Amino acid sequence: MSNYSYPKLFLFCIGGTGSRVLKALTFLMAAGVDIKASQIIPIIIDPDRANGDVTRTIEILNKYRDVRSKLEFDRNKFFNAEFQTLNSLDVATGEGKEVGSTTAEGFRFGIDGTKEGRFKDFIAFDKLQGANRALLSALFTEENLDAELKAGFKGNPHMGSVVLNRFSESEDFNFFASRFSQNDRVFIVSSIFGGTGAAGFPLLVKNIRSPRTSLRNPEWIKNARLGAITVKPYFGVKQVDDSKINSGTFISKTKAALEYYHSNITGNNSLNALYYLGDTLTLDYNYNEGEMGQKNMAHLIEFLGAMAVIDFMGLEDHSLVTEDSKAINPIYKEYGLNGDVKTVTVKNLGRQTRNRVFKPLTQYTYSYLYWSRNLSSFPSNQPWTKGFDDSFLTSQFFDDDLRQFNRRYEEWLNEMGLNERGLKLFRLDMGHGLLHQVIEGIKHRKKGLFAKERWSFSEFEGYLNSVDGKVRATALPALFMELFYMATEKIFDDRIPNSN
Amino acid sequence: MNDFFANLFELWGINMTEISDSLYDYNLYSTIGGLMMVTCLMVFIIYYYIINSPDFNKKGHWLIVTALTGIFVAIVSLIILNKKFTFEELGYLFGDYIQFTLTVLFFTMATFFVFSLLGKHWSTNCKDTPIRTRR
Numbered sequence: 102m103s104n105y106s107y108p109k110l111f112l113f114c115i116g117g118t119g120s121r122v123l124k125a126l127t128f129l130m131a132a133g134v135d136i137k138a139s140q141i142i143p144i145i146i147d148p149d150r151a152n153g154d155v156t157r158t159i160e161i162l163n164k165y166r167d168v169r170s171k172l173e174f175d176r177n178k179f180f181n182a183e184f185q186t187l188n189s190l191d192v193a194t195g196e197g198k199e200v201g202s203t204t205a206e207g208f209r210f211g212i213d214g215t216k217e218g219r220f221k222d223f224i225a226f227d228k229l230q231g232a233n234r235a236l237l238s239a240l241f242t243e244e245n246l247d248a249e250l251k252a253g254f255k256g257n258p259h260m261g262s263v264v265l266n267r268f269s270e271s272e273d274f275n276f277f278a279s280r281f282s283q284n285d286r287v288f289i290v291s292s293i294f295g296g297t298g299a300a301g302f303p304l305l306v307k308n309i310r311s312p313r314t315s316l317r318n319p320e321w322i323k324n325a326r327l328g329a330i331t332v333k334p335y336f337g338v339k340q341v342d343d344s345k346i347n348s349g350t351f352i353s354k355t356k357a358a359l360e361y362y363h364s365n366i367t368g369n370n371s372l373n374a375l376y377y378l379g380d381t382l383t384l385d386y387n388y389n390e391g392e393m394g395q396k397n398m399a400h401l402i403e404f405l406g407a408m409a410v411i412d413f414m415g416l417e418d419h420s421l422v423t424e425d426s427k428a429i430n431p432i433y434k435e436y437g438l439n440g441d442v443k444t445v446t447v448k449n450l451g452r453q454t455r456n457r458v459f460k461p462l463t464q465y466t467y468s469y470l471y472w473s474r475n476l477s478s479f480p481s482n483q484p485w486t487k488g489f490d491d492s493f494l495t496s497q498f499f500d501d502d503l504r505q506f507n508r509r510y511e512e513w514l515n516e517m518g519l520n521e522r523g524l525k526l527f528r529l530d531m532g533h534g535l536l537h538q539v540i541e542g543i544k545h546r547k548k549g550l551f552a553k554e555r556w557s558f559s560e561f562e563g564y565l566n567s568v569d570g571k572v573r574a575t576a577l578p579a580l581f582m583e584l585f586y587m588a589t590e591k592i593f594d595d596r597i598p599n600s601n
Numbered sequence: 602m603n604d605f606f607a608n609l610f611e612l613w614g615i616n617m618t619e620i621s622d623s624l625y626d627y628n629l630y631s632t633i634g635g636l637m638m639v640t641c642l643m644v645f646i647i648y649y650y651i652i653n654s655p656d657f658n659k660k661g662h663w664l665i666v667t668a669l670t671g672i673f674v675a676i677v678s679l680i681i682l683n684k685k686f687t688f689e690e691l692g693y694l695f696g697d698y699i700q701f702t703l704t705v706l707f708f709t710m711a712t713f714f715v716f717s718l719l720g721k722h723w724s725t726n727c728k729d730t731p732i733r734t735r736r
Contacts, residue, residue, distance in 0.1 A: 482659045484728045487735060562655035566726045 109285040110138040115146045116297035118332050119290040120158040122406035127161050132465035133178030137414045140183045146210045164506040171498050173579035177586040190280040221246040261300025269308035278316040289329040293358045306371050310426040326421040328413035333379025335402040373421040374432040376409035378402050399516035401524035405436050444523040446542040464589035466527045469507050475558045485565040498578040545596045564588040606634030618697045633678045637709050644670045645716040649724040663731040667713045675706040
């Protein structure tokens with residue numbers, strides 16, 4: 102089935118957690134994990150303009166698109182999913198206001214008045230007098246009022262809820278509505294224990310379920326198939342003397358937010374599907390208040406968050422029915438690991454997760470290992486290298502796009518492995534002849550005359566040679582990727598036992 | 602068959618030696634020619650379709666295999682004709698034996714090269730050995 106028969110996915114990623122889940126999803130898509138979406142339109146909502154997590158995610162998304170733009174997808178599934186920016190979409194059909202432009206910058210959603218200035222300027226605090234001023238002084242501390250908006254809400258959802266409430270009036274939201282088609286889906290990723298996500302999520306749900314009538318497709322928007330993931334605490338923050346973010350409050354914030362959601366989101370059937378994720382086993386990150394410093398290590402929870410997006414897109418239309426802004430029979434899901442272990446391997450993932458990701462991730466990781474550890478020049482004696490010469494290795498595609506993307510891919514895998522709870526699917530430090538030890542906890546099939554489990558890049562060359570001649574792509578980058586996709590598919594089918 | 606290999610090994614008269622007539626008369630051209638063809642075919646199949654290894658498909662590897670095949674056929678040929686001529690009590694100069702043996706070595710390597718060019722395309726790992734002929 103062609104991807105174009107699937108609906109578009111508008112993926113709202115709020116705050117740092119939203120961006121990190123999006124990053125995980127990008128890597129899964131690069132590996133060729135199947136998602137039933139014709140296009141994925143990530144919309145990052147985070148006023149913290151210099152947030153390290155956001156900028157890193159956007160860099161990865163841009164590299165993904167650069168790589169993908171040179172590929173073909175007849176037989177290759179690496180980078181198969183299409184990420185689009187909101188402003189690259191054509192207007193959807195429907196009645197209402199014609200909207201032709203957006204202030205959205207790439208994947209980032211613009212919220213009026215947050216590019217600069219302090220919170221007190223945003224609420225015009227200095228112009229208030231009497232009771233109003235006193236009320237706001239009671240609700241917000243001096244520190245809140247003096248906070249620079251471009252640095253985000255630093256764990257203060259009460260500030261976020263004020264600023265992000267401007268969201269529905271923004272031109273960008275209007276633009277989103279004009280690009281939304283009847284069968285498209287919306288998914289919202291946020292954390293419940295921080296500032297931006299906790300504040301933005303309920304506001305966004307409210308604005309989708311009760312859209313302004315001046316929007317282009319209000320009926321489609323309000324009855325959209327809407328899913329969300331709300332991430333409960335899964336990391337801590339090391340406390341310093343003047344910390345503005347205190348991880349000791351994460352649980353109480355979560356409880357308060359869940360109580361609020363119970364009345365305003367789950368309690369009134371606003372969502373068709375809601376995924377809950379969290380972990381009791383956490384690692385304390387170094388303290389920082391956002392901006393460049395907020396570049397958290399990748400985490401299993403974010404990986405599972407990305408899986409929730411994929412799961413949501415796999416749900417049948419008839420199980421996601423909405424009537425008059427209310428979801429009929431909403432779905433609630435949690436994730437259970439196969440074993441309470443400190444470091445999760447592929448064996449601890451649920452069967453459905455494994456079926457979805459194990460093969461593609463293994464294929465991509467083996468390809469990556471070949472490219473990074475074994476491809477310093479094209480060996481002319483190997484038939485698969487026909488058409489390639491070493492100038493390919495310094496080309497824009499390989500050197501600038503793919504290599505840079507993969508540098509982030511390795512970083513992502515390593516960070517997940519080091520985190521707590523860790524996700525260690527692969528060992529990337531294996532030597533040349535030990536490719537059978539790359540997948541954690543999985544014994545490979547014994548192959549060949551001497552029934553050897555051990556295999557190396559030499560055997561990898563053999564697999565590449567065996568698919569040479571079956572590839573159909575014409576352009577070199579596409580041919581290159583198709584070769585590796587088909588060879589690693591054969592490696593997986595040949596060497597990795599199904600029962601594992 | 603004897604005529605065909607006689608023409609080949611004698612290079613249509615250019616490469617005649619004292620032993621050429623005896624080789625022809627005792628049908629040794631066809632014996633040695635047959636040995637050469639069968640050996641080349643067997644080594645070709647073993648190299649391209651049984652070993653068929655990505656670790657053993659460089660030009661250098663192919664050259665070693667070709668040289669060893671040539672040497673093997675040349676030595677066996679030398680043994681065959683020496684045995685026959687000794688049995689028939691024919692005495693020839695050592696230089697004549699060497700010239701013929703080198704001729705066999707050359708034609709064996711040439712035959713293996715032709716087999717390689719004609720039959721390598723269906724090998725997965727050696728289809729570009731010794732040279733890439735695909736466009």
